Amino acid sequence: MTKYILKRVLLIIPSLLLVVLVIYSLLTFVSFGKPFSLSLYRGDFLDKIFEFFHVQGGFFSRYVRYCWNVIVRLDFGSSAQTGMTITEELMPRLGRTMLLTVLSLITAAVLGIPLGIGAAMNRNNWQDNLASVSTLLLSSVPSYVLTIILVLIFALYLGVLPVSGIENWTSYIMPVIVTSMGSIAETTQITRSAISSVMNRQYISASKGMGIPSRQLTYMHILRNSLTPIISTLARNAAAVLGSSLIVENFFTIPALGSYLIKAVNDRNFTRVLGCSFVIAAALILINFAADLVNILIDPKLRASISSGKAGEV
Amino acid sequence: MTPKRNKLANIVRAYFSRPLNTIALLCFILVVLLCVFAPLIVPENYNTIHVNRIFEKPSWQHIFGRDRLGRDYLGRVLFGGRLTLKVASFATVIGFLLGTAAGILCGYFGNTLDTVVMRFIETLEAVPFLLLVLVFEIMLGLGTGNYRYALGVAMIPRLTHFVRAEVMKLRSQEYIEASRSIGCSEMQIIFRHILNNIFPILILQLLRCFAEAVLTCTICGYLQIGFTPPMADWGTLVADGYHVLRVYPWISLLPSGSVILTVLSLNLIGNGLHDALGQKQ
Numbered sequence: 001m002t003k004y005i006l007k008r009v010l011l012i013i014p015s016l017l018l019v020v021l022v023i024y025s026l027l028t029f030v031s032f033g034k035p036f037s038l039s040l041y042r043g044d045f046l047d048k049i050f051e052f053f054h055v056q057g058g059f060f061s062r063y064v065r066y067c068w069n070v071i072v073r074l075d076f077g078s079s080a081q082t083g084m085t086i087t088e089e090l091m092p093r094l095g096r097t098m099l100l101t102v103l104s105l106i107t108a109a110v111l112g113i114p115l116g117i118g119a120a121m122n123r124n125n126w127q128d129n130l131a132s133v134s135t136l137l138l139s140s141v142p143s144y145v146l147t148i149i150l151v152l153i154f155a156l157y158l159g160v161l162p163v164s165g166i167e168n169w170t171s172y173i174m175p176v177i178v179t180s181m182g183s184i185a186e187t188t189q190i191t192r193s194a195i196s197s198v199m200n201r202q203y204i205s206a207s208k209g210m211g212i213p214s215r216q217l218t219y220m221h222i223l224r225n226s227l228t229p230i231i232s233t234l235a236r237n238a239a240a241v242l243g244s245s246l247i248v249e250n251f252f253t254i255p256a257l258g259s260y261l262i263k264a265v266n267d268r269n270f271t272r273v274l275g276c277s278f279v280i281a282a283a284l285i286l287i288n289f290a291a292d293l294v295n296i297l298i299d300p301k302l303r304a305s306i307s308s309g310k311a312g313e314v
Numbered sequence: 315m316t317p318k319r320n321k322l323a324n325i326v327r328a329y330f331s332r333p334l335n336t337i338a339l340l341c342f343i344l345v346v347l348l349c350v351f352a353p354l355i356v357p358e359n360y361n362t363i364h365v366n367r368i369f370e371k372p373s374w375q376h377i378f379g380r381d382r383l384g385r386d387y388l389g390r391v392l393f394g395g396r397l398t399l400k401v402a403s404f405a406t407v408i409g410f411l412l413g414t415a416a417g418i419l420c421g422y423f424g425n426t427l428d429t430v431v432m433r434f435i436e437t438l439e440a441v442p443f444l445l446l447v448l449v450f451e452i453m454l455g456l457g458t459g460n461y462r463y464a465l466g467v468a469m470i471p472r473l474t475h476f477v478r479a480e481v482m483k484l485r486s487q488e489y490i491e492a493s494r495s496i497g498c499s500e501m502q503i504i505f506r507h508i509l510n511n512i513f514p515i516l517i518l519q520l521l522r523c524f525a526e527a528v529l530t531c532t533i534c535g536y537l538q539i540g541f542t543p544p545m546a547d548w549g550t551l552v553a554d555g556y557h558v559l560r561v562y563p564w565i566s567l568l569p570s571g572s573v574i575l576t577v578l579s580l581n582l583i584g585n586g587l588h589d590a591l592g593q594k595q
Contacts, residue, residue: 018437026449136585140578142529144536144552145570152559243442250537258444262537265448280442288436 004306008292012285017067019281020274024063027270066274076275081267086275089260094279096166096256100245103172104180105238112184113230116191120199121218131192135185143178143244147251150174164253175252179245183237190233194226228299235291239284246280328590335586341579345572349399352392360389361544369562378568382554385544390551391568398535398547398573401462402527408462409469410523414516416470417477422485422504431474439471447534457542461534468530469523476519480512514591518584525580532573548573 069075076086119131154174155163162171198204199222207221208214246258253259257276264272296302329335348355357376364384372379378387416435420428441449447464454460484490484507493503534540535549546554548569555565 015433015437019441022437022441023445023449026453136578136581140525140574140581142532142536142549142570142573142577144533144549145574148552148556148559148566148570156560239439243444246442246444247533247537261444261448262539265452277441277445280445284439284442288439 001303001307005293005296008289012289013071015285016278016282019285020067020070020278021063023274023277024066025059027273028059028062070275070278076278077271079269079272081269081272086271089272090257090275090279093256093260094283096254097242097245097249097258098283100172100175100179100249100254100256101238101242103176104241104245105183105234107176107180108183108187108237108241109234111180112187113191115184116188116230117195117218117223119188119192120195123196128192131188135188138181138185141181143181143248144251146178146181147174147248150177166254171252171254175245175248175254178251179241179248182244183234183241186237187230187234191226191230194229195222198222198226228295231298232291232295235294236288238287238291242280242284242287325587325590329586332586332589334582335590338579338582338586341575342583345395345576345579346399349392349395352389352396356386356389356392358386358389360386360393362386369558369565372564379562379564381565382558387565387568390546391548391572394546394548394551394569395572395576397459397541397545398528398531398549399576401459401465401531401540401547402524404462405465405469405527405531406520406524408466409473409527410520412466413470413473414477417474418481418504418508420474421478421481422500422508424482424485428478432478435471435474438467443468443530447539451539457540459541459545461540462531465527465530465534469527473519473523477512477516480515481508484508484511518588518591521580521584521587525577525584528573528577528580 066077069077074087076090078085079089082089115131115134118127120128122128151163151174154161160170161173165171204217204222207217212221246256246261249256249258250262257280261273261276261280264276296306362385364380367380367384368382370376370380370384372387376386376388378391381387381390416431420431443464446468447461450464450467451461454463490503490507493507498506531540532547532549532552535547535551536553538550538553540547541550543550551569552566552573555562555567555569559566
């Protein structure tokens with residue numbers, strides 16, 4: 001058990017290095033080519049710039065030095081545009097992105113699970129129809145259209161929420177709705193199918209026969225036993241939610257990682273792109289790791305198979 | 315009638331027994347036909363600028379009106395749809411073929427191949443969609459729609475996980491073992507048995523992938539990543555209309571409506587097919 005977790009922790013580092021290697025080599029060999037290769041810069045001035053930005057040496061030595069700096073000293077270098085360190089620029093943006101992601105995940109759980117329970121309990125009832133129609137609509141309406149509709153209603157006509165940017169907590173309401181809509185739909189669907197599959201088991205009929213009140217039956221027996229797929233789906237969704245929050249930030253012009261990344265690419269700012277991708281990849285890998293841990297915690301079957309050394313097969 | 319054809323006929327009958335399924339299929343065919351035959355339908359070139367007729371209201375001659383440069387908006391929307399569908403189908407073909415192949419190989423052969431490929435897939439999952447799109451754009455050149463490769467690549471991980479899980483379920487079945495015992499080659503087992511058995515769910519996945527590709531393609535367009543003007547997909551058209559939403563709402567509404575119609579009908583077809591396939595068993 002501990003061995004398995006330790007193994008997973010140690011696997012985080014090579015995956016991170018691999019992600020960075022891929023992005024680093026792509027940026028070096030394909031797009032940016034030689035940085036500062038403008039004809040304005042000549043001779044020893046260029047050498048000074050190279051020295052300043054640490055771009056001497058071959059590709060591999062630069063890559064190793066970069067990874068070393070990042071992992072040991074959390075130093076992503078500094079932006080050639082502002083002179084600020086990338087860490088300084090990234091941290092507040094990372095905070096906003098993570099806040100948006102976490103809030104969206106909570107929203108998905110809080111809205112999706114009750115909707116799914118309602119749908120499964122009242123099969124072919126209005127609640128079931130509402131759940132299936134809304135999931136269908138949510139997965140068919142593009143996020144930017146939802147953004148436009150929300151902005152139109154709440155910002156322009158009612159004037160209760162800010163259109164864009166970050167002023168106070170109300171600025172997060174619309175982005176959270178848009179970011180979470182995909183996983184609300186998925187959570188509802190998974191909850192519905194998980195609950196319906198548990199509901200038809202014999203022990204549920206037996207408990208019903210024993211006279212356990214229906215509310216208690218729903219929450220203590222059915223929901224508890226169908227929680228495993230629901231939570232693992234939510235955990236797996238966390239990565240997707242982070243990905244979509246990077247996109248939704250742009251719709252609402254929130255100064256966070258997504259808009260930073262697009263701007264960095266448009267500016268051909270090597271260090272920014274690399275630092276930003278590193279942070280995003282690290283966040284995603286950590287989220288996936290946390291998701292696996294949660295799965296192990298809630299699923300006794302998984303735990304047993306890990307203890308018996310068959311982890312690769314699940 | 316052979317039993318196989320009978321089964322197919324049952325599925326088709328089950329599919330068309332619900333009117334909503336029929337409507338969805340008709341809608342999707344209509345959208346595709348309109349986009350494919352766009353050059354025959356549009357009243358004038360979609361790039362001709364009429365400065366004195368900007369934001370003309372929809373009329374019988376130009377049923378979608380004109381946009382901010384006085385271009386015929388019907389043409390803009392239809393050609394935008396052509397572009398969107400072209401990019402989406404390209405991405406779907408790439409992602410679907412690679413993802414399915416990786417899933418079958420990993421699920422069937424397992425062991426070292428599985429570990430290596432799945433590690434690679436996990437790494438790919440760790441690259442966020444936006445970054446993937448931007449990397450492909452820079453790598454292959456900006457503004458010529460090279461993000462379509464990224465759309466395809468982004469599809470691979472989920473598809474591989476899905477197909478791999480299905481194949482793993484099948485691999486331990488008795489009939490696979492039986493066919494191996496009578497001396498079928500691995501290729502025979504993969505193509506005759508495994509592929510045959512997961513074919514229905516592959517079709518469902520294909521529909522889902524295409525719907526998703528349409529959505530992600532227009533999201534890129536909305537973020538102004540992708541094609542240089544005057545080429546514009548539906549997302550770009552929506553973004554263009556965003557600033558004049560209260561005055562000239564149809565500029566945004568028409569392309570958004572087209573996206574929703576396309577994706578909704580694809581999802582409905584997928585749901586209907588899913589139910590039809592389920593009834594068979």
